[in-house]
Amino acid sequence: MLELDRITKRFGRVTVADSLSLAVRPGEAVGVVGPNGAGKTSLFGIISGDLAPDAGEVRFDGRPVTRLDASARCRLGIGRTYQVPRPFEGMTVLENLLVAAEQGAGARGRAGLSLAIRVLAETGLTELADRPAERLGLLHRKRLELARALSTRPKLLLLDEVAGGLTDPEVTELVEIIATARARDGLAVIWIEHVVRALTGTVDRLLCLAAGRIIGDGRPEEVLAAPAVREVFLGTDPR
Amino acid sequence: MTRVIAATVLLLALAAVPYTLGPVAEQPLIGLFSLVALATLWNLLAGFAGLTSFGQQAYLGIGAYALYLLAARGLDPFLGIPLAALVAGAVAVPVSFPVLRLSGGHFAVATWVLAEIFRLAVTLSPALGGNTGVALPGLGGYEPLVRQAVTYWWALGLAACSVLGVWLLARGGFGLRARAVQSDPVAAASSGVRVDRTRRWAYCLAASGTGAVGALLFVYTLYVQPGSIFGVQYSVSMMFMVLIGGIGTIEGPVAGALIFFGLQQALSGYGPWYLVLLGAVAIAVTLFAPRGLWGRLGRPVFPIGYRLE
Amino acid sequence: MIMGLVTGIVQGVLLGGAYALIACGLSLAFGVMRLVNIAHGDLAVCGAYLALVLATGLGVPVAVTLPLILPIAFAAGVLLQLVLFQRALRGGVLAPVLVTFGLSVMIQNLLVTGASADPRSLDGGRLAMAGFTIGDLTLSWLRVIGFLLAVAVLGTLHLLLRRTAFGRRIRATADDLETARLVGIRVRPVFACVAGIAVATAVLAGVYIGLTATFDPYAGGLTLIFAFEAVVVGGLGSLWGTLLGGIVLGVTQQLVGLWDVRFAVLAVHVLFFTVLVVRPRGLLS
Structure with a gap:
């Protein structure tokens, strides 16, 4: 339902998306991890329409939406949250x-x-x-x-660290809310989270992003075990 | 229900003023009503759509000069008022595209530049009287007393329509969208709000109403000069009234207009000191009482927004 | 004809320098603090009045008053930031616009009460009259010095931002306020300094304008508008863009003035709107 086709985005000398391609199927739940500055939030901006990519195409439900603004994309079914809430x-x-x-x-x-x-x-x-x-x-x-x-x-929900800064029971409640919504509406979710524990129980697929590239993509436990992924976390255990 | 009755009674009482209190009361009230309309319309922009314009005097001038052109072609000036409003609104549509690319302070100054462009254009146009201005033709057929009474009713009508119109807009879906855009345009867009369209409506409606007030001021003073009608002082007073009364409420600008009117009557003899005071009060209210007097003390007579209860 | 054009362009470039000199403080304050200071032009006019009072009071040339005026201006900027702007910037999107507009109204009318609404000018002495010729072109020393002054101020600001530790702190704060706080930059003094610099440049520009033209208490509005146009035409937040913007405006004004002087200012405003439509992010971006 969502396809990113060779998306590139730079801010000055910093590359937040480096010819990045990605496809998400309807109903899929995809987690995204990666070190700070890997381009996770920028990726959401590019999908939701807050950020215009320098090159590449975004398609949603089979139609190109690269030139649509955030408002139009929302009405097509892309919903997003912001890392720092913007009520x-x-x-x-x-x-x-x-x-x-x-x-x-x-x-x-x-x-x-x-x-x-x-x-x-x-x-x-x-x-x-x-x-x-x-x-x-x-x-x-x-x-x-x-x-x-x-x-x-939304048909596709972009969650940007909705669990960050919350206590364990609060995280559990939030995860349940999301699970209920998914079960009923069958919406697809892309979920950025530092609290990887919140992800592993919920998502069927995990992406690891570093320097604007996808360096890991697959079942969560496999991705977290991959050497390339462990390396970008600089020896720290993401679990 | 009691509110509707009270409002109707107040309106009828005000409408009867030419028969009860007579011309002595009409003159100051015409001034007051135009202030109420101006403040309410500025609040539609700044209080609901988050657009602080310092250039609404552009539309005062456009309304006045549109009325001049219509009246010079033989149209009754009173009937020209709504047409002048349409002209101002129509001018605002193309203008809104460049100015709405900016926001905040940049929008404010750009609208001011716009008013300067219109002022200079009128100054350079012999057909509009240039720098010296023009007198309004076509009112010779009215008895002076009748003319003033009709002007009074127009002023009352404009003020009432502005307040009622902005209230109806603000309490409906438009108000919801506009307040979201004012609060956070980025989050509003990603919640599906068409940010530009919402702002454009607010801008053009406010321009149109302000154009009507410009035409009304022309009918009242019978003379218009680019140097005064396009003066940034109008924006100063609009901002002052809205701030002191309570930005983003319906009652605030009305209360602000009353206070401003009172200060004007009491202090305008002090000249520049009076304006220094206005500036200082505007700063103090913005910093220390951002919800204004009504927001602090009053209770909403015209509620906006949705409650679960 | 050709000579007229050349003269117009050269005079326009020199005039553009003056616009850029006013505009750079506006550009800096916006770039770093996201503050659009509506009173910027009025502060410049204040500088001209201050120079007038000091020069006549002490009986010295205007240029001699500058070492006294600029520190006062810097201090005034710091004070305004700490007392007003800082609070206003915390109060949402509308507050800075409204507060600086209120300040503008106050300054204008305080100047009227203190100095009357009559137009004034600063006496530049012999320098104001002196000129030199290159070929058929006659140039005023004062205007050439004004342009060089603008380039020097912009250059100094550029070096300050790019080459010094203080500049790095400013840029870090401008890029991301929260992160700057996290890495231990004390934002308040940085902002106060930036406001001080912005007001000092405005006042310097005000004194220069006072030497080349008449001014009155209400001159700040138009001064702000020109400065703002230079910033937007050049591209928001770029110092060299501001110089380019000023020059484009100055040349337009002079060339249209050759044809009909009454249309010169109108042409500048229309040019500004054209840029806004065609290149909303400015020429240099």
């Missing part, structure tokens, strides 16, 4: 989800409201529905980030 401050939690439901999922009026209310319940945010987003703590900001992405009713 709409000055709006309530419910309103945050309503924007995504009305605009991203195209559910206007009552349909939008019921979609937002359903996602609130699924993500455990119902209690906080009327709270202004700027008054949320980190855990709830991370949840709101996920909930807003889910409210766009």
